[in-house]
Amino acid sequence: MTGDHPGVPGLGDAPFTAGGRRAAWDDDDDAAVEGDDAPDRSLILASVARDARLDKKFLLLITLSAAIATLGLLQNSAAVVIGAMLVSPLLGPIMGIGFGLATLESNLIKRSLVTMAAGMAVAILVAMLLVWLSPIADVTSELRARTQPTLLDLGVAVVGGIAGVYAIMRKLSGVMVGVAIATALVPPLSTIGFGLATGRADFALGAALLFLTNTLAIAFAATIVARLNRFGPSLTPQHTAMQVVGIFVTLGILSIPLALSLNDIARELRARTAVQSELGRLLGKDDRIDSLNVRLDGDDVAVDGVVLVDQYASRLNAALAGKVAGQLDRDVRVSIVQLRQQTNAAAEYEEQLGRRIAALEQRGGDSDAILAGLTVGELLPRDRVLIDAQARRVIVQRDPEAEGEQVAAAIDRIMASVQADYPQWLIQNGSLTVAEAPAEEAAAAE
Known part of the structure; x- marks a missing residue:
């Protein structure tokens, strides 16, 4: 195992071997040229070692990133979570691990692992506190x-690691921004903190697997790309074989739970598709699904939800379970609640009833x-005014002989004034006969 080059800051005190030749890229036309690029490799390793250093800046950034990610996860904001990825400094120590494995630099690997462990601890503690x-x-x-990583996440991380190494070699900071967004590092740590704080072990384990x-995918991708670019030229073929075997064995073991998770997601998606298709055939043309939840419960499929129907179907759950079980070849438990939805006639009747009630209230x-x-001024007693609200008719029972000329004229003016204010009503003198007065609507004033 080689040591650190004395001219490479922060890689240790032992001498560092960085010889050999590799293809270098010209900035103008990307044409590959051969040359002695040991100084370039030394500068790149120095930059990687500097980014993997545990210092106050790293601790501040990981604290802020974890706080932003946790708040974004709690308020379900993808934009805030993306902001946390941009602030995160975890790509530095991960790249340090990758380049350290490529060159077998023990000091760089140790430094990166310590920085990574400290960053993980801080992020999880901040998330738990929030x-x-x-x-x-x-x-x-x-x-x-x-909480449900799959082989697709592994693929994203591998491609992101390759892009990250290329960005480091070409000093493309913009590419590193994209790598930080694509390869989520801090949000899984915040999810671990959430799982520990709320007692959700499944969330903590799933997020830990994603992190x-x-x-590992980013670090191993960095290792492979670094070796292809002649980092660690003094390593023997046995070293290279050990690196390749170690990387593929580790990724192979890691792929087992990821493949199982992807298979579960695919099975659940297939089950949901089958349930939606069969339920659509069983429901009427005007029926609709209000909510539907399809999940895998061991080897069984559990279905629950709410549907809005015109006519209640007594055997809907049994029929749906039978048809879906035939498609998926597994037991299906169905618990669908049917709610009667309003028909157009019912809605129209309800609207008419509402208008009628409003009109009666107005009358x-x-x-x-x-x-x-x-009855203002008490010229007319209240018991002499009969009102039929439904017919909008008012009968004023009067005795002209008892009123006198002046009182009768005053009552006429009052009646004319009220009639002018309510032209849709009929206000008249007279008396109601039994045939004229609807008993259920006529009301005598006190």
């Missing part, structure tokens, strides 16, 4: 997305106002 302080700790879709997947208010207007 979850404890938060009044709301609901499981959001952003949190759940970090381990991304970390009731008008009748009270008319009664008050007619």
Whole structure:
């Protein structure tokens, strides 16, 4: 195992061997040229070692990144979570591990591992603290997305690691921004903190697997690309074989749970598709699905939801379970709740009833106002005013001989004034006969 070059800052005190030749890229036309690029490799390793250093800046950035990621996960904001990825400094020590494995530099590997461990601890503790302080700790879709890693996540991390090494070699900071976004590192750590703080061991384990997947894939991709670019030229073929075998064995073991998770997701998606298809055939043309949840419960499929129907189907659950079980060749448990939805006729009747009630309420208010207007000054006793609100008719029972000329004229003016205010009503003198007065609607004032 080689030591550190004395001219490469931060790689240790032992001498570092960086000889040999490799293809270098010209900045103008990317044409490959051969030359002695040992100084270039030394500078790149120095930059990687500097980014893998544990210092106050790293601790501040990982604290801020973990806080942003946790808050974004709790409020289910993808934009905030992306912001946390950009602030995260974890790519530095991961690249340090990758280049350290490529050159077998033990000091660089140790430094990167210490920095990585410190960053993980800080991020998880910050997440736990914020979850404890938060009044709301609901499981959001952003949190759940970090708990089911698959082989697809491994592929993203490998490609991201390759892009990251290329960006380091070509000093392309913009590419590193994209790598930071694509390879989620801090959000899984925040999800681990959430799982530990809320007692959700499944969330913590799933997020830990995602973080381990991304970390190892990026580091191993960096190792492979670094070796292809002649880093560690003094290593023997036995060293190279050991690196290749170690990388593929580790990734192979890691792929087992990821493949199982991807298979579960694919089975669940197939089950959901089958349930939606069969349920659509069983429901009527005007029926609709309000909510539907399909999940795998061991080897069984569990289905629950709510549908809005015109007519209740007594055997809907049994029929759906039978048809889906025939397609998937597994036991299916169905619990669908049927709710009667309003038909167009029912909705129209309800609307008409509402208008009628509103009209009656309006007539009731008008009748009270008319009664008050007619009996102002107590020239007309209240018991002499009969009101039929439904017919909008008012009968004023009068005795001209008892009223006298002046009182009769005053009552006429009052009636004319009230009639002008309520032209849709009929206000007249007279008396109601039994045939004229609907008993259920006529009301005598006190």
